[in-house]
Amino acid sequence: MGKLGTGHVQKNLIMKSETKVCSHCKKDLMLSAFGTHKKTAPNGKKYDFRRSVCKECYAKYEVRRRSKYGSTYRYKPYQDWTEAAKQTHKIQAEKHRAKLALLPTGFTRKDWKAALEYFDHKCAYCGDELTKAEQDHFIPASSGGGYTKDNIVPACRNCNSDKRAKNPIDWLSSQVKGLIAYARIMHYFASFQ
Numbered sequence: 001m002g003k004l005g006t007g008h009v010q011k012n013l014i015m016k017s018e019t020k021v022c023s024h025c026k027k028d029l030m031l032s033a034f035g036t037h038k039k040t041a042p043n044g045k046k047y048d049f050r051r052s053v054c055k056e057c058y059a060k061y062e063v064r065r066r067s068k069y070g071s072t073y074r075y076k077p078y079q080d081w082t083e084a085a086k087q088t089h090k091i092q093a094e095k096h097r098a099k100l101a102l103l104p105t106g107f108t109r110k111d112w113k114a115a116l117e118y119f120d121h122k123c124a125y126c127g128d129e130l131t132k133a134e135q136d137h138f139i140p141a142s143s144g145g146g147y148t149k150d151n152i153v154p155a156c157r158n159c160n161s162d163k164r165a166k167n168p169i170d171w172l173s174s175q176v177k178g179l180i181a182y183a184r185i186m187h188y189f190a191s192f193q
Contacts, residue, residue, distance in 0.1 A: 024057040104146030111149040124153035140165040150192045
């Protein structure tokens with residue numbers, strides 16, 4: 001009789017763990033009644049999670065959403081951002097990163113516009129026209145270079161990704177227009193002192 005009771009309790013525990021309450025309709029349902037979605041943890045590991053609403057409630061939600069937004073609607077948080085808003089967001093993110101590393105900050109959107117104007121909307125290193133300007137730390141953040149107007153220059157994607165965290169003088173000496181670029185950057189930085 002003891003075995004039967006133990007098995008019954010174990011069966012109830014198993015049944016209890018295989019059910020879930022829908023957060024919308026409040027029904028206690030089997031796990032198979034809930035859809036799954038994937039999430040990636042900060043460590044990069046992927047997990048499957050059960051939705052908090054059952055498939056039936058989720059289907060009703062989808063019908064309402066599609067009738068309101070259309071079948072092809074997908075929320076894109078940055079779709080309506082202007083270029084100025086994107087730059088402001090980038091500057092705030094870089095300031096936060098610099099503060100975490102205990103580096104000096106103080107670079108503003110006004111400083112970025114001034115840098116672009118000084119270099120005529122061209123890459124500070126190679127002199128090519130910038131279709132999409134990137135903010136490059138002349139002295140890399142990993143070497144203690146702050147996010148300040150006397151350390152940020154506009155760069156093209158190629159130069160910025162090639163330079164990375166290299167010593168700027170060593171890297172510029174290996175470039176074709178390196179010495180000219182170095183002189184121009186130093187003249188730009190000297191204007192702040």
